[in-house]
Amino acid sequence: MSLTYLPSTLAIQGGISQHIPFWLKQRSLQHVLLVTDPTMVQLGYAATLQQQLLDAGIACDIFDQTIPEPTASSIQLGIQAAQAKPYDALVALGGGSPIDSAKAIAVLSQQTGAIRDFAFPHIINTPGLPVIAVPTTAGTGSEVTRFTIITDDSTDEKLLCVGSAFVPTAAFVDYELTLSLPPRITADTGIDAITHAIEAYVSLKANPYSDSQALAALRLLGPHIRTAYHQGSDHSARSAMMLGSTLAGIAFSSASVALVHGMSRPIGAFFHVPHGLSNAMLLPAITRFSVDHAKEKYADCAVALGFAQSTDSTETAIQQLLQQLETLNQELRVPTLSEFGVEAQHFQTLIPTMAQQALASGSPANNPRIPNQAEIEQLYHTIWA
Numbered sequence: 001m002s003l004t005y006l007p008s009t010l011a012i013q014g015g016i017s018q019h020i021p022f023w024l025k026q027r028s029l030q031h032v033l034l035v036t037d038p039t040m041v042q043l044g045y046a047a048t049l050q051q052q053l054l055d056a057g058i059a060c061d062i063f064d065q066t067i068p069e070p071t072a073s074s075i076q077l078g079i080q081a082a083q084a085k086p087y088d089a090l091v092a093l094g095g096g097s098p099i100d101s102a103k104a105i106a107v108l109s110q111q112t113g114a115i116r117d118f119a120f121p122h123i124i125n126t127p128g129l130p131v132i133a134v135p136t137t138a139g140t141g142s143e144v145t146r147f148t149i150i151t152d153d154s155t156d157e158k159l160l161c162v163g164s165a166f167v168p169t170a171a172f173v174d175y176e177l178t179l180s181l182p183p184r185i186t187a188d189t190g191i192d193a194i195t196h197a198i199e200a201y202v203s204l205k206a207n208p209y210s211d212s213q214a215l216a217a218l219r220l221l222g223p224h225i226r227t228a229y230h231q232g233s234d235h236s237a238r239s240a241m242m243l244g245s246t247l248a249g250i251a252f253s254s255a256s257v258a259l260v261h262g263m264s265r266p267i268g269a270f271f272h273v274p275h276g277l278s279n280a281m282l283l284p285a286i287t288r289f290s291v292d293h294a295k296e297k298y299a300d301c302a303v304a305l306g307f308a309q310s311t312d313s314t315e316t317a318i319q320q321l322l323q324q325l326e327t328l329n330q331e332l333r334v335p336t337l338s339e340f341g342v343e344a345q346h347f348q349t350l351i352p353t354m355a356q357q358a359l360a361s362g363s364p365a366n367n368p369r370i371p372n373q374a375e376i377e378q379l380y381h382t383i384w385a
Contacts, residue, residue: 004209004254005146007133009170012243014235017134017174020049020091021056029089029130031059033082035102036093037066040136043180049093049134061085066094066101069158069268069275071151072115078105082129089130092168095189096140096275099133103148103166106131115150115159120362124163133168136177138228138241139189139276141196141249143171151269158265160361167253175235175242183229186241187332190225192276193245195283197221198301199258200251202294203366210255213247215304220244222305229332259371260286262363263379266354271342280334284325285382286367289375291318294368337384344384351380 009023024032032053040046041064053060063081067074082090082105092102104115107128118124133143142148148161178186200206201214221244227237263286264278273281291298295314302308302321312320337347355376358364364371371379 004250005164005167006144006250006253007168007171010144010173010246011171012173012246014176014239015174017049017172017177018052020132020134020172021053021058023170023172024053024058024089024132025056029058031085031087032089032091033085033087034060034062034091034093035066035078035098035105036062036064037098038064040064040094040098045136045177046093049091060091066098068097069151069272070097070101070104071153073153075101075104075108075115075150078102079109082106082109087129089132089169091132091134093134093136095135095137095185096142099135099140099142099168100148100150102131102133103142103168104150104161107165115161116152118161119159120162124161124165127165130169133171134177135171135173135242135245137181137185137189138175138178138238138245139192141193141245141252143168143173144246144249145253147253149265149275156269157357158269158361160265160363171246173242173246175239178238178242179233179235181232183232186229186232187225187334188274188276188280189245190221190228190241191280191283191328191332191334193217193241193248194221194225194305195260195279196248196252196257197244198283198287199260199366200248200255201301202290202297202368203252203255203258204368205366206255210251213251213254215300217244217247217251218301218304220247222307225328226331256366257363259290259358259364259367262358262361263354263376265361266350266357267337269357270350270354271337271340271347273337273340273342277334277340280329280332281337281383284322284329285379287325288322289371289379290367290369291322292369297368347380347384351377354380
């Protein structure tokens with residue numbers, strides 16, 4: 001049985017974030033903690049939103065100590081902040097990391113236990129504080145998913161937390177907040193969204209609803225990612241990428257992700273590679289590994305992305321998909337692990353541990369071709385080379 005959990009309010013429109021105070025007041029939420037990061041503070045986005053709330057008579061404090069790839073320690077700081085006053089909601093402003101952080105803070109601040117106690121295979125459905133998610137990147141889809149990912153500092157393991165408790169109460173998806181994103185973040189988050197949609201579509205847990213969302217996402221993402229990367233002020237491209245990212249999030253929240261994500265999380269945890277970037281590094285190789293086990297579905301992805309024509313044969317569409325994923329990485333300047341600065345011997349030493357962690361996450365079991373430990377290790381070697 002496939003269940004889909006979504007925010008009770010999902011608002012998607014340029015400028016829609018300005019309506020957050022009205023939404024809060026309608027629900028008598030009057031004391032919020034704004035969970036964000038230093039970048040949102042430096043850009044002035046946090047102060048703007050805080051002032052809008054204060055002008056509406058809503059008390060608002062800022063917690064800006066979330067970090068990229070959040071850890072148990074960074075979450076603990078947020079838990080302490082959330083418990084310091086009687087907040088009745090959290091507003092999460094930023095990319096996937098502030099939103100993932102806010103999800104964990106909202107749940108753990110209302111319960112006892114460490115983050116590992118809330119990690120998969122446990123399914124957490126007891127709600128915490130309401131979270132109002134305001135994404136500022138077009139990639140993670142975290143504003144509509146039932147997942148959050150937090151790194152255990154003591155083991156450098158990324159923990160996947162799953163359950164309806166982690167679904168935001170509301171999501172305000174405002175593409176205008178992405179207009180100032182630099183090309184690197186635009187590329188990494190954009191390929192992250194493409195990965196979400198492809199993996200949801202080929203997942204062994206895919207269903208008609210997730211398929212419809214995944215294909216709709218790919219039709220938006222494929223034709224617009226290059227424009228958003230090269231011409232960041234293009235409103236049409238930014239709007240399409242933002243909507244595509246959210247639809248991809250809905251798709252994988254329903255169907256789950258697969259091998260790319262399973263292998264990506266350990267790379268991020270051990271080498272601090274941003275999540276979207278590690279997905280981009282892996283996507284071409286994992287697609288090549290998996291494609292023979294879901295040919296028709298991968299061909300559909302090629303057509304939806306605009307990489308192939310609907311009149312192309314399945315084999316032609318697949319070859320176009322494999323070629324264009326490589327070409328896209330080159331055009332968007334996705335670095336190799338070596339170019340990113342990962343030391344070769346250290347990487348090779350950790351491959352068995354990373355493969356074990358990838359398998360333990362459960363995501364590889366959703367892949368069209370389910371890998372074993374040795375195959376995952378070989379794939380890690382492949383992406384290095």
